[in-house]
Amino acid sequence: MMFAKEQSVEDPKDTRPKDVQIPVRHSSTLATLGHSPFAPHPEPTDTNPTPTERKSSKIHTPEKKLTLFAFHLAILEKSATGLGALAFIWATTVVLGGFSDALRRNDFAFVTIILVIEGIRIFSRSHELEWQQLPAHPLSNSFRAIQFRVLQPYNKRAPENRNIKGHHYLGWIVASKFISRALSCLQLLSAVTCVTLSLMRLVDQDYGEEVQSKRNARISLNIFYGLALGEALIYLVERSYWVWRIYWCRLLENVSREYMLGPMGIVPIRRFFYEIYTKCINDSVFDGFKMNLVSFAKDLLDSEFHEEQLMGLRVLQKLVLNDRFVFGTLRKIGSSTSTMERLIEMLNWKNPGEEEIRLCAAQIVSELAGRRRNVLRVAAIPGAMESLSSLLHSGRTSYQINPDMEHSFSELNLLGLLIFKKLSADHDNCWKIGSTRGLLSKIIDLTGSSRSVLVRDSGTPTTQSRIVKRSLQVVKMLVDTDGEVGKMLRQEISKIVFTVSNIREIVKNGDIQMQKLGIEILKSLSMDDHAKEEIGNTGGVIKLLVSIFFMPGSSDEVNYVCNQAGETLAMLALESSNNCDRILKKPEVLRKLISVLTDPVLRINASRILLNLCAYTRIECYDSLSQVAVALPTVLKAIMKEKEKLLEVSIGLATQLCKITNPDEFSQALKKAEIQEIDLVEKLVEILKEYEYPDIKVPRIRRFVIEQAIWMMNSDSNSVGLFEKFGMESLLESVAETTSELECFHIFSGSVGLSRHRKTMSYLVETASSIMSAGN
Template sequence: MDRRASLVVPSICIQIPEHLQLPTKLFEPQMAIQTPRTARSSGADEHDAAPPERQLTALAMQLAVFEKVPPRHLAFIWATVVLLDGFAVTLSRTDFWCITVLLLTEGARIQGRSHELVWQQKATPASQQAVSRVLHWLQLLSASFCVTLSLARLVQLQLPYGGSSEDPWSNNCRAALDIFYGLALTESLLFLVEKALWQWRVGHRRLLECVAKDCHLGTAWVAVRRFFYDSYSRSLKGSIFDGLHMDLVSYAGGMLTAGSHDDQSLTLRKIGMSVSTIERLIQMLSWNNASERDVRRSAAVVVSMLSGRKLIALRVTGIPGAIESIASLLCADLDELNLLGLSILNKLAHDHDNCSKIGKTQNLLDKIISFSSVGGSGHQATDIRLKAAKQSLIMVKRLAGSTGTTGKLLRRDLSDIVFTMSNVREVLQQTERRVQSELHQPAIEVLTSLAMDKEAREMIGWTGGVVSELVTLFLPAADQGRPTGNNKTNAIRVEAGEALAMLALESRRNCGAIIMACGGGVERLVDVTSITETELAETLLQILGEYNHPSMVVPRIRRHTIEFAVAMMRLDSRYMALFVEHGMEGELRRIAGTTSDLECFNVFSGSVGLNRRAISVCSLVTSALDLMKQA
């Protein structure tokens, strides 16, 4: 008798995006070295990409090409050697004065160009702007005049010539004049093209200001202008490629002793060359005088820029008192310094040993946690407050996710701070869209990482509102319709699901809190579908057949499948015959020979398993086979 006809099996129906690429989670083990590096690339990182100032040196090389192309300055040579030397007697008065005026005008333009370069390298910003504008317009007028005069004489020379057409001197003179005016016209046009390129990149596109911003030099873009003119001057005096090899770091090496603020801001980028330089920068971070605020900010920008490089980070943290000096930025009364301090600490925290140093620094964890507050529900978060909260949450998540004994101690210390859970709950309760987009995911990741600690897991459950907010994010209300395909929203939902899974591990209290947050039952978790018991059995067998061996990505999928089958058979004996009929016995016997410790842990800290399950996979297989024998 077929007893399956009346059997309808409920299934969990949670919409999870199929193509969502998720970052590494705590439920997946990590290999010690995922991507080995060769000796050539061992010191490279994302900071070794082309620096922002490369745009300036490339532009300087392009401009130098226009200055050094073959037609440039040949008109002057041709006029002095050929026309004024060989045809001085036969030249007409008009051509004589046209050649003279063109040579004088072009010579004045060249001298003006040279003086402009010198002035731009040495002038103060106020005088620099005025003189640069005057020289700019004088050169444009000079070039435009040369273009007009040369073109006019070329046209006139094509008209019937006044001399005898049989006179060889007359024919040679006309040819020489054609060449001269052609060279003068070409030279002036090339200069105008050069100035057009200059105006487009530097004036319209504001390249200097953009590079200064990318280099975090703030308003010190005058120093960047000097660097650009030096690069351009070097390309003119030597090879066009000489300026291309310049960079702000090496350029700053000659100005370490400069006195102006712009020079100091630029010079501060030259870091990592010596231990004494780094020590001096670290000392600057703790300066408190108002008159030293700009230099302190510049030093913080430099340390923030370069602390992401592993070798530089090791030098920084190797200096006694370095972490304390960086922590002093969090106590400054300037929001920008607070953000720079959090940024530096975040970059240093990529190293496991630095996480330990940060955790041991007195009152530093409390200060980091204080920046995670956004002011409570309904409070309008400012942009600077939002950035600080995001940096703080990322920092806490990174510390809480540390491996080994360091991670255990940090999770305990972070959960002992009374504001940690309440600040995270405050973020989750925010309804403002930009806060949800920027802060919800890092806030949930903080809870997921902290929940690796058993006591912290219970503490999170005790904090009112946290579990209910996670359930709301994981299971949107019915009136919100189906989840959208927005990757950010889906990532938040998946992270909320993982946080709930972590909280439910070995915690009856948290399981009860999750059920109560679902409305006192599991109706929101379970949705009755039309799947039959046959389809269910085939699905479970397909999972077991697909995973011949334990998977690094889903290490417990075979365990959960077998646990599900065992629970179903214990609930209703009809499932025993169903699984036997579909050949589950053979799959289970095959799995018994491929079990691994990988399937015995709930979560992982790196490659170390945490929360070992009491029942092994082999025991589950044995229990399932014993139940099927009763069919």
């Protein structure tokens, strides 16, 4: 009763030094495997690229083989074209222009034939690349208008007419291969004919008497035939080199295999090669070195045709899933705002024929969001959250009409949740997720599932169970957010009427991992006063948590879940008289809590629950707590023997137990525990000496020690002398000089304090000092 009154007293003087450096220590005990709200934890630091990522950015990519090959071919092709142009000019200006009257009929015919067939070769060569690219580039610039007009009627028809579109598309490929080979054979025949005719005349050297009589005519003809021969020979060398590298060495297949693009990878690789080769031919031979496969795939995303978009997405998807190329690929994609905007835009496409595009785009965005440097870039794109939210659409209506679509919707759900899970690692993104209309409701909706999905020990997890688990992971990250953003998220999530009931079913029927996530979510939601009451008002939640807390631990994982349930109960009881009443509804709960105070796994959280029950139960219900006094000897023994967290909570619980007992009962408890009062006083003083500064691992230990000292000195004047003997007065002065905000809160969200103590440390120190002064 005394303590209940004291809890409502506000400290009139709140003077707390704020410049104390708090040492950070790390815990390895079972109870602290996860972040406990009863102690703060430092913010995560940004991660730098791993050595593997740095190494992967310096790897020479297989595409260099293609650029080098295209460079060699372009040099040969431009050399042949240059010699051909020179031969044409020489023939027209020098041979035919200067000596046409002196030429014999056969030389005139030879020159004319060579010029004609070389013209045919150059013309066919200029168009061969377009036909060669068509199988890899089905909608190339030369045929887009034609093919679009052919296919447009079928695009507007029913889905069953898509096969007709495929037949037209296949017809274009067959025709392109035939025309390409015909042009190639024509060029080869032209080159062989040119070599034959030129060699015949150069070997024969019979140009007639008129040519012999004219100065330089013979030399002019030899030069022409030499240029024609050189051009044809260079072309044949180029063609042989092409055939050897492409068909014998299988360069394109090898590059596709190194990139691990799969069976369909040869199509984009072939098209990429032709793009490089065409650029080297039309522009500088060095321009091909500026091209790379990622940029090529990025350009395809801007196409108006789904075939090209899908080709580019498949290439990027394969690259980001390859450990060798993922770092460089994501760096190039992340540095291009337009590409990221395009990927985000694709996520919102709803046409059933675009499901694969959405899946590929979602997987790429997921990998982007997994890199810390890209997290903010993804979320900063206008409309990104709305587009990502579309991935969480359940699609139940759609796949009732078409059951085959169920798998696609499930995969999109999983990828969407994975993206939000990665985005939630950033504080600012959490705020955007919470402020996006309807997004939190969609995430919570995915936590709801039939009981059959949540049955334990069901073997391999189903897709639906994976969706439930991943949605729980996202919710957990959101409710664990600290600061004002975390407060907003916990309030908004608790307002959704299905949140607590869905989690109750998961904790009741889910596997151990789902139970763990569900309980941790409830624990974090309990930081909000409104959510705390909503959880308590939801039928069966507290009863379920109590049963889990006392569940026998068969493994470390089960023990962890039990402790999380205990920590959640302690949170629910904190500053909530209603929840205290709900926990105490069954009398055996107190008996069980007292019995596990010696359990090495559960004793910390059992002490926390009892501490809050004693502190916040209504005055009229104090009679039900009378049986807790029997636990005082056990708690006193823990104070004398234990360390750190168990020591902290034992001192706090001892103080609360003392406030519901009288000095005689306290003396009897000391006697039963075989502890002398002087030994207890010495122990409390030693604790203050050990914790010269506030400790991040046990932030309330000095507060609890001073509260216990105040009760002992108020209940027995002899205690004042004992504390004076061990130097308590000087220690109180030291505590007054080192108090910190860390000691002013019951719980913490990250490094942010929540639920401030009604009495400040300064007030407690002054109270203890005044009692000692009055006693002296």
